[in-house]
Amino acid sequence: MYLTSFIHREELLRIAQRWLCGRAEPFDAMLLTRIFICDGYVLGETLETVTGEIVGKLYCGEFRKVRIRSKGGLRDELCHITGEISPRMAYLFDRYRKNSEYFYYQTPVNGVLCIDDGGRLIAAYRIKRPKRIAEKANRRIANWIFQTVQNRAQTMADARAKKSGIALDQLITPREEMDREFIEAEESIADSFRQGAIRFDRSSITIDDVGGVKILGTQEQLAKIEGALRSDPSIGVGERESFYGSYEASSLILDIPWDPEEVCRKYRDSKSWEKYLNRGISASELKKGIEPLLENAEARIKVELILSTPEAMVESELGNSIHEERIIFQRDHKPYKGYIPTNVEFLLEYLFAVGLGPAAEIKDVPIKLWGRYLPDTLVMFIRELFQLPQYDLFY
Known part of the structure; x- marks a missing residue:
């Protein structure tokens, strides 16, 4: 899990890699x-x-x-768009106003809307929630594991073909045999985690969009923005990824500097330390400022920039490409649904819960990649972290 939007991404990656191998250290929390x-x-x-x-x-x-704090806040503001409203937009606004709960109104989000003096939504930015980061890491690692398992199963098939003295393309393998080889390869991967011998390809676990910005404008305005960013020597702009069809937008990954002096000043002036009480660090320590936490920080981060028109934005939030439907589709159509990637998701959710909770120390990683768990088990572990009662115990 290499989160390029974070300034301590290397340290976080080292912790995550140890945890994936079931090896926590006392100071990790x-x-x-x-x-x-x-x-x-x-x-x-x-x-x-x-x-x-x-x-x-x-x-x-x-x-x-x-x-x-919820998608309903965004969708309410979208309905206040002024100017030229297409018949399709008017239809979607009407549907939304009649039954806003149908549009996943309570979907949690950690974001900020930018609204001009005419009441128009012109931009938004957000930090991806831990649950969504864990799900994305699940998909990335699942793809990597699936390819690795396939390669190992292929090696087994090659060995059988050579033993039989025939070419691989002439080898006829019963379905039961193929399933057995796949399971054996999967168990071999799980054992590699257990032995601490696993090595990830960093590109397979890199996530660039934990921080994201969306800008709304005409196509001409959006092209102007992209041109200005590409001509700015302080900003690195990745290749544009364009989406067409039910979801239309362009995505750019920006490599940007951040201003330590300004960030530290804002932390002090706004008393931002008050937001982080009950997180295992004393108020007296938090009041000292953010400077003590900046050791070994990277000087640059990456964030996603999405360029979209108001019409496309309305379609993506109220129409055929509504974001929650895409999330559900991703959850239901994973290429590989083995227990290892599920455990990765559970483990990373737990890792975030530790860092966002009151625990100052943990003794063990309760989720092992070579084990099997229900979602109920993860809920139990997280409730224990926050010292909450197990609400399903009647007696």
């Missing part, structure tokens, strides 16, 4: 807490700065920022 406080704050402040700079390239007036 405190390290995770420090990383999530520091890196989350730096990312949030940097997203605010970058969004303001990009919006300033398009709009001269002031805009206000509205924090949202």
